[in-house]
Amino acid sequence: MLQSRIMAKSLQPAQRGFDAAGARSERPSFGRTWTHLAAIGFAGLLAYSNTFRVPFQFDDFDNLVRNPAARDLSAFFSNPVPPGRFVGFLSFALNGSIHGHSVAGFHVVNLAIHLATAIVVYFLTVFACRSARPESSALRAGARAAGLVAGLLFVVHPIQTQAVTYIVQRFASLAALLYAGAALAYARSVVDDRPRRSAVLYGVALACATLALFTKENAVTLPAVLIALDFAFLDGTPRERAKRLLPFGLVVALAIGMFLRPAESISSYAAAYRETRIDPAVPQWLSYLLTQPSAVLEYLRLLVLPVGQNIDHDLSLQTSPFAPQVLLPALGLVLALGLPAALAWRARRISAIARIALFGIAWFAITLSVESSVIPIADVMFEHRVYLPSVGLCIATGAGVAWGVSRLAPRYRPALAAGLAAWLLALGAATWLRNGVWASPRALWTDALAKSPGKSRPYVHVAQDLLDRGEYRAAADLLERATHLASVAPHVYLNLGVAYAKLGDPARAERALREGLARGGGAVGGGHNALAMLLLESGRIEEACEHFVAEIAVDPGNRQARENAATCRYTHGDVRGAAEDWAKLAAAGPANASVLYNLALAYATLGDAAQARSTFRRFLVATDPGLTVQQAEARRWLAEHAE
Numbered sequence: 001m002l003q004s005r006i007m008a009k010s011l012q013p014a015q016r017g018f019d020a021a022g023a024r025s026e027r028p029s030f031g032r033t034w035t036h037l038a039a040i041g042f043a044g045l046l047a048y049s050n051t052f053r054v055p056f057q058f059d060d061f062d063n064l065v066r067n068p069a070a071r072d073l074s075a076f077f078s079n080p081v082p083p084g085r086f087v088g089f090l091s092f093a094l095n096g097s098i099h100g101h102s103v104a105g106f107h108v109v110n111l112a113i114h115l116a117t118a119i120v121v122y123f124l125t126v127f128a129c130r131s132a133r134p135e136s137s138a139l140r141a142g143a144r145a146a147g148l149v150a151g152l153l154f155v156v157h158p159i160q161t162q163a164v165t166y167i168v169q170r171f172a173s174l175a176a177l178l179y180a181g182a183a184l185a186y187a188r189s190v191v192d193d194r195p196r197r198s199a200v201l202y203g204v205a206l207a208c209a210t211l212a213l214f215t216k217e218n219a220v221t222l223p224a225v226l227i228a229l230d231f232a233f234l235d236g237t238p239r240e241r242a243k244r245l246l247p248f249g250l251v252v253a254l255a256i257g258m259f260l261r262p263a264e265s266i267s268s269y270a271a272a273y274r275e276t277r278i279d280p281a282v283p284q285w286l287s288y289l290l291t292q293p294s295a296v297l298e299y300l301r302l303l304v305l306p307v308g309q310n311i312d313h314d315l316s317l318q319t320s321p322f323a324p325q326v327l328l329p330a331l332g333l334v335l336a337l338g339l340p341a342a343l344a345w346r347a348r349r350i351s352a353i354a355r356i357a358l359f360g361i362a363w364f365a366i367t368l369s370v371e372s373s374v375i376p377i378a379d380v381m382f383e384h385r386v387y388l389p390s391v392g393l394c395i396a397t398g399a400g401v402a403w404g405v406s407r408l409a410p411r412y413r414p415a416l417a418a419g420l421a422a423w424l425l426a427l428g429a430a431t432w433l434r435n436g437v438w439a440s441p442r443a444l445w446t447d448a449l450a451k452s453p454g455k456s457r458p459y460v461h462v463a464q465d466l467l468d469r470g471e472y473r474a475a476a477d478l479l480e481r482a483t484h485l486a487s488v489a490p491h492v493y494l495n496l497g498v499a500y501a502k503l504g505d506p507a508r509a510e511r512a513l514r515e516g517l518a519r520g521g522g523a524v525g526g527g528h529n530a531l532a533m534l535l536l537e538s539g540r541i542e543e544a545c546e547h548f549v550a551e552i553a554v555d556p557g558n559r560q561a562r563e564n565a566a567t568c569r570y571t572h573g574d575v576r577g578a579a580e581d582w583a584k585l586a587a588a589g590p591a592n593a594s595v596l597y598n599l600a601l602a603y604a605t606l607g608d609a610a611q612a613r614s615t616f617r618r619f620l621v622a623t624d625p626g627l628t629v630q631q632a633e634a635r636r637w638l639a640e641h642a643e
Contacts, residue, residue: 036147037119049432088174088175138403142402171215186226289374309434340357344361441461460482566582597627604637
């Protein structure tokens, strides 16, 4: 008996030991780790293998295609970008410098970020399983298996598609990578007993935190997550904890002072695209907050059962805290998150898995708090917002699976492994299918229209696709249906006006355009320009010029409105003012032949022969096949005014 006890004691440290600092005392199995990482990468590549040709969608056009700062590095440093998105826009500019607007390059980077984030999730899960107190031999033994489950779940879950396949939402995925990387580096720096390596890891954590803050604003929650991580898995006195956490708080405080600004509010966005109904008697922040229980519960539902994904979820703003649409989702959140968190809190001193579960729930709640609380963001729900919060739940799920396997009889474990593999395979297949919906604007918005038939925006986007295809009658019929919705966005009428203009019905086109402008308070981009073009065709030049000027006030970047407004100035005798406007347009678009011709004509009228001669020559180099008459006029003028 004595001999068997001695043998047991001698074997115990060799199983899964920790040193005083909490770091592993045994050498890790790098071969097994690399196998797991390869599996995560391969699964992600398969799930997203059909995304490399997905075109620009929705906000991609404003943020990337039409944004000069995203064109290349030189343009990036000469054009302003929001400070809170500096790193994200820099990454897009790097893409643009390498391959222009070829979508494949953007998707390669987005997928690489996603795979890297999944790998960080793997290592965070392994760390949590090995560091949670009280020590659990089952969790330590299954740490890498837990990491594999968490990493695979994160990389193949279809709810991540909007943050990965939707190019502009790199802001969400890149911020998540840097955020999670900061948490991992911080944790490793605390447990590493080698001072130099610990200092390097701590510096990496601070650097990642800073970059995350300048990628997306929700990174301001990082200090709160680090506090949760510190108390869940790391040792230290209150003084030691404060000392190592304080720099992160200072970095966040400085960043907030530099870049945080109010988000585009519901009311300002409602005037443009969304038909959100706003009760003026209820503060926007309160209405948004009351709507968020439904949004968060739907996020959780999609994480558990990813069926019914949608680019444009239809959630009505709530105005009363006692409405069933508020109380029932709030009760659902209490049962889904509050009750498990309370139980885990009670068991945290005696159960390592309870501590990991509590940390995972805290991560989810903290990281979602910026976009699902009192800041009235234009859209009350978007699936990419759950990308970073899902990290916490994936960690808890991976650890939970490892803990559950350890409590099963060995004969049941193969069946559990097969079931788990089938579950992950089904999620990967769902991701691949969801990515197929992103393959074209028509597929994406037809899907949204089927799932949100009460919202205007899907009608607008499906109709826009029909207009682009020349199917004007189908677009008009669809938009006429949208005018009967309970609440109609201005763009329904604006696009309807365009459709009727294409169908040769100027009277109905004008009525629709004026209705759209009225519903948008005259502040809807594109509306004044469309009406002005219609007025020009009917010979009402003076009124058209007024609307071109109004369009520039709403959208200073509208080149067509600026060109036509300059033409209006020219015809009214303000030749010098018109020349200044055309010169600015020529500087921004040096290959625009019509602008160059008009600018040269203005210089000629002003008697500036040298400038006119130079600009007419530039026009002939950048000429347009549709400007043959202007080409002949330019050559005639140059022949008459030779040097």
